[in-house]
Amino acid sequence: MTSEKYLMVFPELCTGCRECEIACSLKHDGVVGYQKSRIRVIRDVFEGIEIPVVCMQCIDAPCMNSCRVEAIYVDENGAKIIDYEKCIGCRRCIVVCPLGANFLNPETGKPIKCDLCDGDPVCVKFCSTGAVRYLSPEEINSEELRLASKNYIKALIEREM
Amino acid sequence: MVLNRKLGIIDLNKNKVLVREIPVELRKKHLGGRGLNWYYLYNSIRPDIDPFSPENVLAIGAGLLTGFPALGAGRTQISTKNPMTGGVGDSNMGGAFGPQLRLAGFDHLLIVGKAEKPTYILVKDGGIEIRSAEHLWGLDTHTVQKAIREEVGDDRAESMVIGRAGENLVAFANVMNGIKNAGGRSGTGAVMGSKNLKAIVASGDIDLEVHDPEKLLDYSLEVDRRARNTKWAKTLGRLGTPLLYDVSYTTGFIGTLNWQYNTPGEDGKPLEAENLEKYSVKMVACIGCSVHCRHRVKIREGRYRGVVTEGPEYAAIGAFGTGVGVYDWEFVIKCNEMANRWGVDLISLGTTVAWAFELFQRGFITENDTGGLRLEWGNENAVLDLARMIVERQNIGNVLADGMLKASEKIGKESLYYANQTKGHPNLLTDERGIPSFALGIATSTRGADHLRSRPGIDLFQLPEETLEKIYGHRIVSDFTAYETKGIMVWWHELLYNVVDSLGICKFQTVFNSANSPRFEDYVPLIEYATGIRLTREELMEIGERNYTTERMFNVLNGFSRKDDYPPERYFREETKRGLPFMKGRKLDREKYEMMLEEYYRQHGWDENGVPKKETLERLGIAEPDYSMLEVL
Numbered sequence: 001m002t003s004e005k006y007l008m009v010f011p012e013l014c015t016g017c018r019e020c021e022i023a024c025s026l027k028h029d030g031v032v033g034y035q036k037s038r039i040r041v042i043r044d045v046f047e048g049i050e051i052p053v054v055c056m057q058c059i060d061a062p063c064m065n066s067c068r069v070e071a072i073y074v075d076e077n078g079a080k081i082i083d084y085e086k087c088i089g090c091r092r093c094i095v096v097c098p099l100g101a102n103f104l105n106p107e108t109g110k111p112i113k114c115d116l117c118d119g120d121p122v123c124v125k126f127c128s129t130g131a132v133r134y135l136s137p138e139e140i141n142s143e144e145l146r147l148a149s150k151n152y153i154k155a156l157i158e159r160e161m
Numbered sequence: 162m163v164l165n166r167k168l169g170i171i172d173l174n175k176n177k178v179l180v181r182e183i184p185v186e187l188r189k190k191h192l193g194g195r196g197l198n199w200y201y202l203y204n205s206i207r208p209d210i211d212p213f214s215p216e217n218v219l220a221i222g223a224g225l226l227t228g229f230p231a232l233g234a235g236r237t238q239i240s241t242k243n244p245m246t247g248g249v250g251d252s253n254m255g256g257a258f259g260p261q262l263r264l265a266g267f268d269h270l271l272i273v274g275k276a277e278k279p280t281y282i283l284v285k286d287g288g289i290e291i292r293s294a295e296h297l298w299g300l301d302t303h304t305v306q307k308a309i310r311e312e313v314g315d316d317r318a319e320s321m322v323i324g325r326a327g328e329n330l331v332a333f334a335n336v337m338n339g340i341k342n343a344g345g346r347s348g349t350g351a352v353m354g355s356k357n358l359k360a361i362v363a364s365g366d367i368d369l370e371v372h373d374p375e376k377l378l379d380y381s382l383e384v385d386r387r388a389r390n391t392k393w394a395k396t397l398g399r400l401g402t403p404l405l406y407d408v409s410y411t412t413g414f415i416g417t418l419n420w421q422y423n424t425p426g427e428d429g430k431p432l433e434a435e436n437l438e439k440y441s442v443k444m445v446a447c448i449g450c451s452v453h454c455r456h457r458v459k460i461r462e463g464r465y466r467g468v469v470t471e472g473p474e475y476a477a478i479g480a481f482g483t484g485v486g487v488y489d490w491e492f493v494i495k496c497n498e499m500a501n502r503w504g505v506d507l508i509s510l511g512t513t514v515a516w517a518f519e520l521f522q523r524g525f526i527t528e529n530d531t532g533g534l535r536l537e538w539g540n541e542n543a544v545l546d547l548a549r550m551i552v553e554r555q556n557i558g559n560v561l562a563d564g565m566l567k568a569s570e571k572i573g574k575e576s577l578y579y580a581n582q583t584k585g586h587p588n589l590l591t592d593e594r595g596i597p598s599f600a601l602g603i604a605t606s607t608r609g610a611d612h613l614r615s616r617p618g619i620d621l622f623q624l625p626e627e628t629l630e631k632i633y634g635h636r637i638v639s640d641f642t643a644y645e646t647k648g649i650m651v652w653w654h655e656l657l658y659n660v661v662d663s664l665g666i667c668k669f670q671t672v673f674n675s676a677n678s679p680r681f682e683d684y685v686p687l688i689e690y691a692t693g694i695r696l697t698r699e700e701l702m703e704i705g706e707r708n709y710t711t712e713r714m715f716n717v718l719n720g721f722s723r724k725d726d727y728p729p730e731r732y733f734r735e736e737t738k739r740g741l742p743f744m745k746g747r748k749l750d751r752e753k754y755e756m757m758l759e760e761y762y763r764q765h766g767w768d769e770n771g772v773p774k775k776e777t778l779e780r781l782g783i784a785e786p787d788y789s790m791l792e793v794l
Binding site: 012016027033045048125 | 228257303306316340368369374377381382398446447451469471
């Protein structure tokens with residue numbers, strides 16, 4: 001099944017405010033605490049880095065493919081959802097994620113990941129600059145995406161100066 | 162729970178740490194952050210204690226809402242006895258330290274004593290450890306934070322640190338977090354230096370449980386959107402505080418060549434906000450803020466090539482621009498970066514440097530005092546070199562580093578006339594002669610000359626009186642050049658800013674420069690959904706009043722009274738020379754000022770000498786200080 005919308009990040013617009021993280025942990029676990037967030041901002045002001053990291057819901061998802069107990073399924077929004085009834089906490093999905101966007105909940109020892117909030121991601125609502133967006137295929141402007149990644153890489157290189 | 166974050170009491174003399182609960186009843190009286198800090202300090206610093214003695218206490222406090230995703234609620238308060246005034250010393254800092262302190266399990270820290278050797282305090286996962294900082298002493302504020310992160314092994318650890326200025330006990334030294342978050346004003350960094358304390362580090366991830374997460378999320382979003390969609394916040398998010406400069410210099414509201422003028426006029430054009438764009442890489446924010454008011458800037462070529470930093474703010478334009486007659490963004494960026502690395506309050510530094518330049522012009526200071534440096538207006542090298550001399554306490558810098566009052570005793574009593582200060586605390590490079598409410602605010606501020614205790618920025622908008630009455634609940638005269646009712650306006654803002662400082666909310670997302678921004682009643686649901694504490698708008702205002710009066714009492718006990726509630730004498734004697742018609746030729750009217758001051762005292766329930774009346778203290782529940790709090794150690 002194809003998802004109708006995609007969660008995209010534009011790091012060059014990220015201000016490092018972490019409102020997405022805070023809102024995510026509040027929504028999912030009712031607490032403020034980054035280890036409960038399904039989106040996390042790599043933030044290093046000394047290096048000039050702000051990068052939101054979140055599951056991009058890969059079509060051919062390594063986390064899902066590698067799960068031996070079939071604990072990850074796709075919902076109607078295209079989100080890869082962890083079924084904790086089945087999950088045995090082997091953490092293979094964390095290891096194989098190419099984006100590092102499957103996280104460990106230290107309390108349960110089990111993985112946590114973005115579930116797209118049933119098609120209404122709270123991180124997107126709290127992002128004031130459009131660094132995290134939920135877009136339908138028509139809304140995705142490939143030129144904008146290309147520019148975003150180009151600027152982003154440029155910023156990383158210039159940082160070295 | 163949010164309400165289970167602890168109080169840590171640390172005695173650096175005895176190398177001893179105590180962890181205590183913070184009773185909910187105390188929260189209901191003072192909220193947190195600034196309010197609770199001053200409750201603790203009022204009850205632990207005796208009047209005879211010197212700010213640099215080990216008995217002085219440094220209080221760190223996260224606001225009650227610090228860490229939540231609304232209204233820039235990520236702020237931290239640092240309070241102590243002020244080395245420049247001997248009264249209230251108090252700084253409010255953005256950045257990321259406060260949220261991290263709460264995740265490490267604490268809301269407040271009280272630090273007393275003096276470590277034998279350079280030390281840092283590590284607050285981690287509910288515990289507190291005192292560690293050696295001998296290998297960190299001498300490092301600038303950026304380098305030391307990076308080293309600490311490495312040492313602690315947590316890339317989310319946040320530190321508040323001092324730099325060279327704090328180590329050298331420069332009376333206006335800062336504490337710093339990140340590249341540019343400053344616990345500025347009031348010499349908090351110098352007090353840390355006097356305790357041999359290089360850094361306070363917060364690391365950990367203890368979840369903050371909230372009362373009603375769902376409602377908190379919905380309401381946060383609503384109030385956040387409202388704040389960030391005001392015209393003010395939108396412009397701020399694009400241009401940063403330099404946007405204020407454009408208004409200031411065109412009208413005549415910015416101290417120029419140490420307030421000999423009130424604007425540089427056309428000369429100041431290069432410093433317009435739009436001209437900073439060319440250096441701006443992106444806008445960045447404090448934790449929990451959707452306004453993102455600061456630039457990350459980079460100078461790619463020329464004399465200061467390679468400088469990458471954050472800011473500069475409006476204050477830096479005054480401090481290293483108009484104040485000293487240099488009109489060059491690159492120079493302002495460079496000085497801003499240096500000040501942040503040294504860990505020095507750039508407002509106080511700039512004001513002090515500008516003062517020294519005028520004293521040189523008038524012959525109070527000569528080349529003999531400066532090691533040959535000619536303090537001539539517009540001389541970039543002279544500005545940067547004098548600033549460095551102050552931080553390193555060389556030549557005249559050693560005198561100026563003690564603050565304006567002490568320095569004037571050595572330079573000559575008459576020199577104090579040219580110092581723009583109140584209670585010995587240097588002012589921001591703004592010129593309040595044309596705006597009585599602003600003048601009253603800087604003069605009555607508990608921490609000394611200061612625009613962030615009460616400044617009613619919206620006074621300049623001359624809003625319709627019905628609108629003003631709706632906001633303030635009193636009749637307020639619309640004309641910003643008027644004196645009457647402005648005492649009430651200032652009082653209202655004092656309460657508001659105290660409440661937001663105690664909640665950890667940023668002033669830029671509150672009624673300051675936009676009448677449409679959130680105010681008292683808008684915090685009521687936030688507090689309830691986050692903590693379960695139900696407070697009314699009136700109760701919040703009363704807390705603001707209680708907290709502010711506690712600070713006032715601290716000052717009273719330390720010898721302050723009406724005599725200390727006046728702006729610089731120059732404002733009464735010399736007319737402004739430049740600016741638009743409503744700003745030109747203005748000076749303060751002494752008689753009207755006295756009337757305004759008395760109205761302000763009346764509104765507060767203080768007597769004609771500015772001392773809180775007995776019935777006021779009783780009404781607010783402020784008792785005599787008991788000084789027993791730290792005796793448990």
